[in-house]
Amino acid sequence: MRLFRSSDLLGIARETLTFVREASEETHPDEYMGFLRAEDARKLGLDRRGQVITDVLVIPGTTSNPVSATVRSEMKPNDVQSVGSVHSHPNGVLRPSDADLATFGQGDVHIIVGAPYGPDDWRAFDNQGDPTTLDVLDIDLPEERFFDFTQDDIDAELLAEGRHEGLRADDERPDDDTDRDRGGLFSWLR
Incomplete structure (x- = not known):
């Protein structure tokens, strides 16, 4: 049960999707993996109720290779802003594997980004692994970030x-x- 927020997922910030594509390309030929976090759309200047994916949380201790990424589940915070996951497929295949489907239980949306990591090299899926629509939104993200220090x-x-x-x-x-x-x-x- 989600308290004090709408469960409607309106989309992903373009800046966040760009970050995901660039991080996936930087880790190539290994997989990239993270968890998607969202903010209330009204806090982002939208006049709609719902959530917008704004951040990717990478868990310390995540290991990856060209065919898989493994998260140390004990390191994942119990985060009410988490709405799903993202990972890359260095082979470019934009559909979930059986192993992917086994991890899709938490969250509303799961994004797969594939090589060569261009603007159209990604797909969104629901918990059952069925393709779903995820709008890319041009919004200004707040400058204040959790890791805003040097x-x-x-x-x-x-x-x-x-x-x-x-x-x-x-x-x-x-x-x-x-x-x-x-x-x-x-x-x-x-």
């Missing part, structure tokens, strides 16, 4: 907490990224 912001916060490895408040930051790349929790965000 490595400098992270270092400053860690420095303030006295936890930044090897730096004190009076130390200068190294100019060379290799000198400061010490791994850690936030290194995967770079």
